[in-house]
Amino acid sequence: MTPFYFGSGARRLFGIYEPAAVAGTGTRLAVICQPWGAEYVFAHRTLRLLAIRLAAAGFHTLRFDYFGTGDSAGDMTDADLPGWEADTEQAMEELREIAGASRIALIGMRLGATIAARVAARRPRDVDALVLWDPIISGTDFLPGVAAAATGAEQTIVVHGFPLTARMQCDVRAIELGPLLAAPTTRSLLAITERRPLHASLPEVPAGPGEGSLAIEFITDVCPWIWFDPTENVGAVPVGVIQRIVRWLE
Amino acid sequence: MSRKISEQAVLMGSRNALVGILARAAVEPAGRPAIVILNTGIIHRVGYHRMSVSMSRALATAGYSVLRFDFSGIGDSDPRDDGLPPLESSMADIRDALDWLERDHLASRVILIGLCSGADHAVLYGHTDARVVGLVLMDPSIPTTARHYLHYIALRLMEVRSWFRVLTGRSRLIRMSMRLALYIVRLEWKSRPKPAANLASRQTIEQYYRNSVDRGIAMLAVFTQESTRQTYREQMLDALPNVPFGDRLQLEFFPGSDHTFSIEADRAKLTRLILEWVGGLSQAA
Numbered sequence: 001m002t003p004f005y006f007g008s009g010a011r012r013l014f015g016i017y018e019p020a021a022v023a024g025t026g027t028r029l030a031v032i033c034q035p036w037g038a039e040y041v042f043a044h045r046t047l048r049l050l051a052i053r054l055a056a057a058g059f060h061t062l063r064f065d066y067f068g069t070g071d072s073a074g075d076m077t078d079a080d081l082p083g084w085e086a087d088t089e090q091a092m093e094e095l096r097e098i099a100g101a102s103r104i105a106l107i108g109m110r111l112g113a114t115i116a117a118r119v120a121a122r123r124p125r126d127v128d129a130l131v132l133w134d135p136i137i138s139g140t141d142f143l144p145g146v147a148a149a150a151t152g153a154e155q156t157i158v159v160h161g162f163p164l165t166a167r168m169q170c171d172v173r174a175i176e177l178g179p180l181l182a183a184p185t186t187r188s189l190l191a192i193t194e195r196r197p198l199h200a201s202l203p204e205v206p207a208g209p210g211e212g213s214l215a216i217e218f219i220t221d222v223c224p225w226i227w228f229d230p231t232e233n234v235g236a237v238p239v240g241v242i243q244r245i246v247r248w249l250e
Numbered sequence: 251m252s253r254k255i256s257e258q259a260v261l262m263g264s265r266n267a268l269v270g271i272l273a274r275a276a277v278e279p280a281g282r283p284a285i286v287i288l289n290t291g292i293i294h295r296v297g298y299h300r301m302s303v304s305m306s307r308a309l310a311t312a313g314y315s316v317l318r319f320d321f322s323g324i325g326d327s328d329p330r331d332d333g334l335p336p337l338e339s340s341m342a343d344i345r346d347a348l349d350w351l352e353r354d355h356l357a358s359r360v361i362l363i364g365l366c367s368g369a370d371h372a373v374l375y376g377h378t379d380a381r382v383v384g385l386v387l388m389d390p391s392i393p394t395t396a397r398h399y400l401h402y403i404a405l406r407l408m409e410v411r412s413w414f415r416v417l418t419g420r421s422r423l424i425r426m427s428m429r430l431a432l433y434i435v436r437l438e439w440k441s442r443p444k445p446a447a448n449l450a451s452r453q454t455i456e457q458y459y460r461n462s463v464d465r466g467i468a469m470l471a472v473f474t475q476e477s478t479r480q481t482y483r484e485q486m487l488d489a490l491p492n493v494p495f496g497d498r499l500q501l502e503f504f505p506g507s508d509h510t511f512s513i514e515a516d517r518a519k520l521t522r523l524i525l526e527w528v529g530g531l532s533q534a535a
Contacts, residue, residue: 001269001326001328003259003260003261003269003326004259005257005258005259012257014259014271016269016326041293041294041296041298044294044296044325045292045294045325048325048326069300070296070300070303071257071259071271071295071296071303073257076300158512158513158514160299160512161298161299161510161511161512161513161514162299162300163514235292
């Protein structure tokens with residue numbers, strides 16, 4: 001494990017690189033896109049374990065913090081979604097330089113999954129597998145819940161202690177993942193631990209020659225909502241979901 | 251991060267298994283203590299609401315070296331391989347971090363900052379290491395007092411939702427009233443020749459604070475009203491009457507703040523307070 005900073009001076013990003021623990025049939029890379037806000041805090045333990053399991057399965061793995069989050073430079077008030085997508089691409093380049101391969105698996109949770117899906121759609125030649133763990137599929141579906149938890153009447157709202165600027169609210173409100181899921185450009189897994197009504201309209205896309213695919217799996221775990229744990233602070237990890245993701249990528 | 255400071259990812263400890271971030275000013279005045287921010291519970295070194303990051307950067311901008319790191323088995327740090335129980339493990343980790351700061355950055359004086367369990371770890375460790383000159387304690391564990399229970403009950407009685415919870419059987423009010431009654435019973439028990447067993451922890455806490463005072467460690471203790479552990483400013487003094495804090499303790503109370511300082515204005519106020527206190531400590535040294 002190597003913690004390090006990468007990226008430009010003004011936009012330095014913090015990442016943790018886990019080298020592949022076993023030699024496989026060719027170098028495999030994985031970049032993990034984290035969720036936002038309190039979800040990021042409470043999912044940290046789970047995504048670290050996911051990175052360790054991926055490394056054990058033969059993936060060189062990079063977790064990183066977007067600009068204005070975690071240990072990366074900047075403040076949340078200066079962040080926006082296109083910038084975080086660019087950060088993800090920067091992380092992919094960084095991992096390529098470290099590990100020396102070109103094709104990458106992108107794995108994202110919640111808002112991180114949404115970011116991963118958008119980047120994968122833009123760069124189908126670079127991403128050979130995509131895992132979306134309970135992604136935010138619709139910004140308008142996500143924001144009412146966010147707004148209910150928000151404090152402050154200004155343009156910037158504060159959600160569980162994290163500021164969400166007007167610009168970021170705009171970015172999130174515009175999220176509409178449905179068309180990307182309906183026409184995947186790479187082999188994709190949609191891993192859902194909490195069923196929502198909008199999941200009913202998502203069609204699976206079977207694999208075809210030269211095209212992407214989408215498998216949808218509803219996974220039951222003893223602790224599905226690990227990313228939102230403000231009171232218990234017990235650090236439960238959904239091992240079943242992690243095992244399924246690693247197995248699917250293998 | 252600001253142009254005035256730099257941040258460096260570091261690995262510490264005998265196995266290089268402790269992960270931390272060292273924030274430093276480009277120009278650092280000589281003789282200043284280094285600052286170490288400890289984990290809160292199992293939340294990794296970034297802290298609730300990224301509080302440890304913003305605090306690190308504010309202190310580094312003011313000219314201090316600030317280390318935030320993860321205890322073994324928390325955040326990005328691997329568990330230890332020596333089989334130490336959790337508390338001893340955390341104590342050993344703090345020592346490893348201070349050893350690294352002293353060896354690599356010539357930091358012979360250190361201030362420990364912690365919230366909740368982080369504050370408890372700071373109190374437990376501080377008096378055992380001569381390098382520790384100051385403690386910033388946010389909502390540390392302190393014994394309850396009769397006034398604490400009375401405050402709690404009075405505050406909740408004034409809330410409409412509390413009455414709703416009483417009516418629906420989900421109230422903490424009844425539980426706290428029971429605890430007050432138990433507390434009074436225990437006070438009666440205390441007057442007996444043999445002290446009650448639960449006072450052992452109170453005596454232990456008192457001993458740690460007394461050791462800290464004896465060692466000349468300065469302390470800034472900040473309590474939040476919403477944490478439910480303490481409900482009034484002087485509770486620490488009432489709970490630990492045998493500790494001669496004197497001018498070694500600055501006591502602050504944040505009415506309306508919650509335990510994790512989730513309101514940005516509270517975090518800003520806390521950071522200003524810490525900057526001022528640390529500045530005073532540096533000047534006094």
